[in-house]
Amino acid sequence: MIDTHAHIYSDDFADDREAMLERAWQAGIEQIWMPNCDSETIPAMMQMAKAYPRQCLPMIGLHPCYVKADFEKELQVMEDWLSREKFMAIGEIGMDLHWDKTYREQQEEAFLHQCQLAVRNNLWIDIHSRNAFWETVALIEKFGDARLTGIFHCFTGTLEEAQKAIELGFKLGIGGVATFKNGGLDKVIPHVDLEHLVLETDCPYLVPVPYRGKRNEVAYTSLVATRVADLQQRRVEEVIATTTTTARAMLGPDWQ
Incomplete structure (x- = not known):
């Protein structure tokens, strides 16, 4: 399995990061893709990337919740890193209108600028979209630009929204919300071709059932795979094989 979105550099794992990773490897995880948030998260993320160069792959980007008045300075930091290190994608980027709409205009500008970075560097984008899908x-x-592609991370939308994302050339990142009783994905996943889905945890956030209320971790990717298999009435082995193949196909030549 590939966990396509995990914040394993988070301080939430400070006390047992190595043990958490060992549980992930034992659970069958072959790669962990790490989205960035802002300039402050880059050093810890890159430390993981250097320690596990074939297993923990970094992205670079400015998360919409971290877009403030000085976002242009943050974007320059991202570009500086991109000029001297290898990254698998631009992310996580996007729009978040859930908590605070103060910097909506800046979020839009930051997103479009980072889309340009992705196309210019032949990378895909990892999208954070909360209460802002159609925006x-x-x-x-x-x-x-038809070359722009990627993943709608933590997809929790409707079937109409899923179809629109796929039409635009994007995959749907499915995580712990799929296991929630009222998560809504039980009305979507059965009607979406498996090849459009990839697995993720977004750990340490969005822990799946039956561990809700606790810290999420990469090993729980298997719980997401099991839930997708149940909803699509497939063998879990088929879900794992197909989603892993889909994820691998997104890897550029530097990561093959």
């Missing part, structure tokens, strides 16, 4: 879609369509 994010509008920006993608405004950007208007």
